Amino acid sequence: MAIRVLIASILMLAMAGCASNVVTDYDSAAVFGNYSSWAFMDETGEGQSVVSLDGSRIRNAVERELNRKAMKKVSADEADLLVAWEIVEEERLESYGVGFGLGFGHSPFGWGLASAPPVREVQEGKLVIELADTSTQRVVWRAASRRYLNEDQSPEYRRELIDEVVAEMFSKYPPGLD
Template sequence: MKALKFLFLTFLLTSCGAVVHYDYEKSTDFNHYKSYNYFGDMKTGLSQLDTKRLIRVMDAKLESMGLTRSEHPDFFIDIFSQDIQNRTNSNVGIGVGGSGRNVGGGLSVGLPIGGQKNTRELTIEFVDDTKTGMFWQAISESNYSDNDTPKKREERFHSLVEKMFSSYPPTSE
């Protein structure tokens, strides 16, 4: 039963469909950072409306984490993205297994169905201009549709931001 709960939890956490990678400067004291703002000259690679949606969702998340948006911040946030098209998810898998005296093998081939998928790579960086420069970064890759409604876009940004900030501040290894 525990294995089933673990499997369900894993599915739930990965159901957003986004892959997220983190990196950070290990000498950073994250307790020092209490206020933030965005770079004024950000070129996010998103439409103006999507940029506003993303910033609105990020502000809510950062506020819930105890950070405050300020005109004189401890650090700045930079956001940029790029579209990646024509990704195919085809793959081949080979497996061998057995139990008791029986041994079996299998071959599976995954073919992409549904045509071309739009994939967006979104990068969020925390930068301290006065000290260390960039000290935290999250990069996500997820599918999106140009035909999504504004509500669906905001929901997608919400789940993406939740996943991207799930490991902030990082815990020491």
């Protein structure tokens, strides 16, 4: 019996490890073989903006992955695809510590009191990357991370996480090659 439980546990862990950390969507009418060049959407020449630390990490990862796809980085007015990204802020509740319980009684019945563990709000960010066709001005491919960035992560961990997530996103580009 214990061996069955152990085998079932190992199988469940293996299946959980196979779950994807990103979700992608795409326009099935788009001909992805026609795209050979790209630019970041905000590099249209309309004013300069400051790039955040995570923004720089994301840009570097996207550029690396699109280079691996043999796509050429060009100016925005020459590009087949424009790359847009954002970190979507989300809140979640996280419990920490332990609750306390107390009970009394006899036979199968009794009374009890318990307190819930303390809860705090945690701000997290989910990375979303979109590729838009410059001729139609429509998004043709989108990827969203299931892993989150948060303020408790070190700069090195954030860079590694962004690199891993962006690599996994672009492993599903172009669609249909999985």
